[in-house]
Amino acid sequence: NISEKASREKILTLESMNPQVKAVEYAVRGPIVLKAGEIEKELRKGIKKPFTEVIKANIGDAHAMGQRPITFLRQVVALCTYPNLLDSPSFPEDAKKRARRILQGCGGNSLGSYTASQGINCIREDVASYIERRDGGVPADPDNIYLTTGASDGISAILKILISGGGKSRTGVMIPIPQYPLYSAAISELDAIQVNYYLDEENCWGLDVNELRRALNEAKAYCNPKVLCIINPGNPTGQVQSRKCIEDVIHFAWEEKLFLLADEVYQDNVYSEGCQFHSFKKILYEMGPEYYNNVELASFHSTSKGYMGECGYRGGYMEVINLHPEIKGQLVKLLSVRLCPPVSGQAAMDIVVNPPVPGEESYAQFIKEKESVLNNLAQKAKLTEDMFNKIPGVHCNPLQGAMYAFPRIFIPPKAIEEAKVHKMAPDMFYCMKLLEETGICVVPGSGFGQREGTHHFRITILPPVEKLKILLEKVKDFHIKFLEKYA
């Protein structure tokens, strides 16, 4: 029957689908990255371009850019995966000891068993010990530790539980601008209200409590602001919060009864002299019982960053403070529907919090590898900052931590006009041109948020030093040409 062959209207379409999902955007793997993928395909087909490879400087993936895995971590996870290797002389005893301990925490001594939804007990204990050591003895309770599928999973879960109300009483979530776009994506998906607070570019992307207050008060008119998200060290901005700043934020949260989310996945990535990582948990404790017994806090860490760069394992944890016991029960229930986080990621997290110590066989090599990665990153951070600041029309704040530069770029009015014609944000237009002419893929500042009228892009500092230098030269050449073209 010919009429039946005419295409029947689909059930699932843009119109009928979940509008919240439609509203979601995630620039780090967004349109420009899709374009980069197309260009890569064209290169493979032999199509001629002004460059021979696409450089994916859009995403904080260290191994993809040539960073080597930490040997010890891989050894332990391999031993857990294939326990026959416990008999192999080519694996050190300290790795075997840790592998055996992890396997004992697994059903049937296998990485293939589901674990408790909160994660393997002994690993949670190790995380708690790590936190105590890191924070100078401030106590941590394993019961407050939840292992997660990357930090993103924990952040999504907590936000999910927090969102309630409707209309003017809908939950408002305060997020930094610029932000890591998981936050805006999660807020869209959950149909919560995004409340922006601006970091201060003139002041090294510092966080000003006055700005927090401004944002909060304005938001009260149209939502119920309940949550304050902090990223420290910052992404994309790389700033490392001072102790005083963290105290001010905690006091603000206490005063305004806000639930604090502290995204601390870059805690091992601190480069600038005079900067130090202070966990929100530690500062909260040091501020005394009135704060420590009341402020509700969730802090997040991950195996994807730091010196490990084990993104693909999807490992992470969160520590919750002052959560109502019934809420903790609800959290475990929510997590239980997805059964458990990947056990390989849990094992990787265990090594991050329980690395070789002085006296152990693997210590020397471990420290060497770790320091090599971190020194290298520090070197690249400085290199990037310096090179960008040499380019006319580009201004780059100090890269105090994390893995990115977020330089501000001057885009001439003519280019802004042309961007409009192409229906693109001006910095997306700029980044697309950069990609097409140099093969370098970075993410436009509009994907992270920025003050109106300003433009930025985020580039990772991850490629090897020599390659990074070449990249930055290319960006410089492109920028100068761009300025000339649109003068």
Next chain:
Amino acid sequence: LTLDTMNAAVRRVEYAVRGPIVARALQLEKELKEGVPKPFSEVIKANIGDAHAMGQTPITFLRQVTALCLCPELMANPSIPNDAKERARRLLAACGGQSVGSYSASPGLDVVREDVARYIERRDGVPARAQDIYLSTGASDGIMNMLKLLVGGCGPSRTGVLIPIPQYPLYSAALAELDAVQLNYFLNEERGWGLDVAELRRAVSEGRGHCQPRALCVINPGNPTGGHGVTSHSRIPGIPGSLQVYQDNVYAPGCAFHSFKKVLMEMGPPYSESVELASFHSISKGFMGECGLRGGYMEVVNLDPAVKEQLGKLVSVRLCPPVLGQLVLDVVMNPPQPGEPSYERFQAEKTAVLSALAQKAQLTQEIFNKTPGIHCNPVQGAMYSFPRIDLPPKAVAAAKAQDQSPDMFFCMRLLEETGICVIPGSGFGQREGTFHFRMTILPPTEKLQVLLEKLSCFYTKFVREFS
């Protein structure tokens, strides 16, 4: 953040497989460890489909390939066979920086998606495309994503999703979380838990009264039922979401797994060109039992291209599924072939697992059906038995007095007195007035036999007590 201020939809979520009875089981385990005397010496977690936890050994080849990918220095190790090394090299070449620590593309490594498509083609004799394959963090992740995309509207136009009763409670949990409308269709216990299209029609018609039914979920082989009674020529409204993670677990003679995709394609136009279908698979079940690695995939058929883009965007926010899970999936899709060094061992291990499961399925049915009052349908597939138990009115009353469903009351008593943890049928759904429990068939055969007999004994005592 309190029960009153939290997300109300999350509050409504329940997931019986790890619910209150399991919490009690863990408590009892703790007490045993502390030396508290009990009428049993260990707690048996027969609540969850976790084969390795019950003693099943991993497939050697899978673990070898994974270990090689983790530590490429092992390429020099002479005790690891070459076919494992070849696969590892190929997979590493596909990873950023040749490391499993890199994020993969959000729908999964291209080479794995290709291998999945080829596997599906071999399985079904029908074409499959890599671009229709999305790797996921276990099947649960893929199912969640599809349901998330589907849910829209409000009030009478709110999306309704048809789910089987009894069901695997991920579905009800997901629908509660997404605030979608759950539409139950009852499987037919009298006919081996078969699916009746007339019952589907009833459920859809009733559903149309208060929502917009847009999706149909089918679990084949069934969980908890193990049933296999899906007819091939059914005109079904809405999008079938077809969970087929037990496709390698088919035991009953005369039963074979037919994928929804294959049957759909064989039905030809207009069905093959218009029915929107998502099929799900996992490495957690089958002969692999690699639950902890969180690996799986979904294949989408006839999805609107604009919606596919949205799906791609949705999965990108969580970056990618665990790479190790993707690698293990690849080996399952691309196992050792005749002539390869690992072939015989692989086949032997696989066969051992599957025939043990078949044997245990049979044993379970037999023992349960020996006890008057316990009625166990043939365990045709999957990993569970879901017997119906007759409960005397006094027991039902006692349960009510404690504000518990009668089968929860039964299962709690079973746990306290024997240490055996199973899940009450009320956690999966059942016809009003009937009672069931779900027990896995996973413990080693001798142990399983003992368990089945203990349970049957307990049942008999229980019935006598409440007569």
